[in-house]
Amino acid sequence: MPDPAVVASLTAALDPARLHELAQRCQVLEVRADLFPEPEAAALRREFPGRLLYTLRSAAEGGGFRGGDDERRARLAAAAAAYELVDLELRDVGGSTLEAVAEEQRVLSWHGSPESEEELHEVAGRLLGVPAYWYKAVTVEPASGPDRWPLGLLQDLGRRDFIAFATGETGGWTRLVAPVLGAPAIFAAAGPQAAAPGQLELARLLEDFAWPPPERVRWIFGLVGRQVADSLSPYVFNRALRRLDLPGLYVPFHVESFGEFWLEVVEEGGFAEAGCSLRGLSITAPYKRVAMAVAGAVSPLADRIRSANTLVFHDGVWEADSTDPEGVLGPLRRRQIALRGKPAAVLGAGGAGRAAAHALEQAGLAVTLFNRGAERRRRVARELERPCLPWEELDPSRFDLVVQATPLGRDDSDPLPCDPEALPAGGVGLDLVYRRRGATPWVAALRAAGRLAIGGREVLLHQAIPQFQAMTGREMPADLVAELLAELEER
Numbered sequence: 001m002p003d004p005a006v007v008a009s010l011t012a013a014l015d016p017a018r019l020h021e022l023a024q025r026c027q028v029l030e031v032r033a034d035l036f037p038e039p040e041a042a043a044l045r046r047e048f049p050g051r052l053l054y055t056l057r058s059a060a061e062g063g064g065f066r067g068g069d070d071e072r073r074a075r076l077a078a079a080a081a082a083y084e085l086v087d088l089e090l091r092d093v094g095g096s097t098l099e100a101v102a103e104e105q106r107v108l109s110w111h112g113s114p115e116s117e118e119e120l121h122e123v124a125g126r127l128l129g130v131p132a133y134w135y136k137a138v139t140v141e142p143a144s145g146p147d148r149w150p151l152g153l154l155q156d157l158g159r160r161d162f163i164a165f166a167t168g169e170t171g172g173w174t175r176l177v178a179p180v181l182g183a184p185a186i187f188a189a190a191g192p193q194a195a196a197p198g199q200l201e202l203a204r205l206l207e208d209f210a211w212p213p214p215e216r217v218r219w220i221f222g223l224v225g226r227q228v229a230d231s232l233s234p235y236v237f238n239r240a241l242r243r244l245d246l247p248g249l250y251v252p253f254h255v256e257s258f259g260e261f262w263l264e265v266v267e268e269g270g271f272a273e274a275g276c277s278l279r280g281l282s283i284t285a286p287y288k289r290v291a292m293a294v295a296g297a298v299s300p301l302a303d304r305i306r307s308a309n310t311l312v313f314h315d316g317v318w319e320a321d322s323t324d325p326e327g328v329l330g331p332l333r334r335r336q337i338a339l340r341g342k343p344a345a346v347l348g349a350g351g352a353g354r355a356a357a358h359a360l361e362q363a364g365l366a367v368t369l370f371n372r373g374a375e376r377r378r379r380v381a382r383e384l385e386r387p388c389l390p391w392e393e394l395d396p397s398r399f400d401l402v403v404q405a406t407p408l409g410r411d412d413s414d415p416l417p418c419d420p421e422a423l424p425a426g427g428v429g430l431d432l433v434y435r436r437r438g439a440t441p442w443v444a445a446l447r448a449a450g451r452l453a454i455g456g457r458e459v460l461l462h463q464a465i466p467q468f469q470a471m472t473g474r475e476m477p478a479d480l481v482a483e484l485l486a487e488l489e490e491r
Contacts, residue, residue, distance in 0.1 A: 004179035009195035019047035034065035041082035054079035106132035219248035225284035280471030288351030295320035307351030325359030330462030340364035353405035409440035
């Protein structure tokens with residue numbers, strides 16, 4: 001089966017150099033003529049030798065075109081004379097519009113919110129009743145049913161000319177999995193402005209997902225959480241999967257309800273029917289605790305810290321574990337930092353903070369745990385059988401190591417977790433939070449104050465190494481780890 005075509009959606013004018021660059025990265029350029037003044041096709045062809053797709057998405061289907069029928073017919077007919085492909089909606093099927101666009105040019109599409117899977121299949125039947133090059137059915141927010149419905153449609157149809165996926169944050173993963181199930185193309189934004197909610201930027205598609213995927217994907221892995229869009233986990237895992245030539249794809253699952261996700265995607269997702277399996281999940285906030293509840297087996301470590309960041313499907317059972325401790329200890333070992341017997345503070349008593357405290361205690365440090373909320377402090381003290389102090393009692397000067405295990409630092413408006421100048425000379429700050437590019441404010445402030453700072457991207461990599469082995473049964477190659485570490489540090 002040929003690689004799925006990459007379609008770059010153009011939502012704003014680009015200079016010739018950028019268009020020439022796109023030509024090296026995608027096969028089709030979609031001009032969203034409903035979103036910006038359309039450029040001349042001849043001008044695009046001078047820099048882009050691939051196929052051009054003209055789209056005039058109507059407001060009724062989530063686009064920006066609000067003109068009348070006569071204007072729409074005229075623009076689509078003119079596009080048919082200049083573009084290789086022309087997007088048509090079902091409203092365009094009758095009369096002269098359809099006649100003006102040859103069968104081999106037609107991308108027949110529908111965007112809507114079906115009330116049932118049966119309704120989505122009915123829509124597909126209407127689309128397939130008209131000869132076309134590609135067909136496209138997209139469920140949009142607010143969706144009436146699970147995001148997996150479009151993927152079920154692809155499985156049932158078994159065609160190589162039908163594209164189906166869900167839009168929005170929660171449906172973003174379906175865009176990536178659809179080509180695995182036979183969709184002939186994937187749509188990505190040519191620049192930072194997406195053409196639709198949940199659409200990846202082309203650069204991210206190629207970088208984070210090592211696109212195209214293997215010809216035969218048998219394993220699906222994923223990251224489950226509420227803030228996964230900027231995660232670098234797909235970048236790390238997909239690089240490793242490709243390096244070892246493993247038939248897997250790692251995708252982000254933006255999840256608002258873990259229970260619904262587990263039922264609709266994990267238990268009823270239909271991966272097995274499609275010839276692939278959901279084999280492993282990385283779990284991030286706020287689901288590290290609930291992940292233990294769905295597991296059939298829980299490691300002693302995860303049980304001790306009441307938190308799991310890893311779920312692996314093994315011999316018919318989901319097994320919960322935590323690699324969060326390695327995320328803290330790995331960077332310290334790499335630098336040969338001798339802290340045994342030294343005092344350490346962990347700020348934040350969520351799943352990551354608990355794991356950090358446990359890891360440091362096992363490594364021989366004297367750990368003090370701090371948390372802002374009184375209710376969580378009491379619960380942590382009861383469950384872990386250890387004190388958890390109010391944040392206000394933190395005195396950074398008393399600790400050789402301070403671990404920042406709260407969400408602080410994701411936004412520029414966040415306050416610093418503590419004053420870097422207050423750490424003792426030679427003190428170490430380790431931030432579990434990271435940004436895709438650049439340091440968090442606290443890491444930057446630590447370095448400016450002359451303190452050793454360890455950023456969250458390195459923490460992520462050290463968490464991922466044992467996760468990858470647990471999920472695939474293979475070790476992440478040492479040379480790749482070195483490459484990734486250097487690349488992550490340069491960001």
